[in-house]
Amino acid sequence: MGLFKIDPKGSLEHDLRKIDKQYIPRILDAIESLAENPFPVQSRKMKKSKAIMASIEIKKNDDGFLARIPGIQGAFAEGDTVEEAVFNCIDVVKMIFDYRKERNESLGF
Numbered sequence: 001m002g003l004f005k006i007d008p009k010g011s012l013e014h015d016l017r018k019i020d021k022q023y024i025p026r027i028l029d030a031i032e033s034l035a036e037n038p039f040p041v042q043s044r045k046m047k048k049s050k051a052i053m054a055s056i057e058i059k060k061n062d063d064g065f066l067a068r069i070p071g072i073q074g075a076f077a078e079g080d081t082v083e084e085a086v087f088n089c090i091d092v093v094k095m096i097f098d099y100r101k102e103r104n105e106s107l108g109f
Helices: 012-016 021-036 082-102
Strands: 057-061 064-068 076-079
Touching: 057 082, 064 082, 076 082
Parallel strands: none
Antiparallel strands: 057 064, 064 076
16 A cells, blocks of 8 residues: 555546546556655656646537636636647636736635
């Protein structure tokens, strides 16, 4: 048993169905290995930046996928794939934070 407990959300099984089956064992092994070593060699500390934890909701739509962060007004984006929608949403969040910072507005947390 590892130093840390890995407690995946119930939606993990559903999310894994969208991934090519050949990659699933590798993904599960990587997740489990984080219990022993949550900071693998290839990871690096983010300097001069702050990290936030946020839930991202992903919904399938007619054109692909929609990703949104419920706690941040305007934080949503589309993409042809789940990954593209998430990355686009993260870019939108960065723009929202930069805009709010310029105006000395609260970042919301």
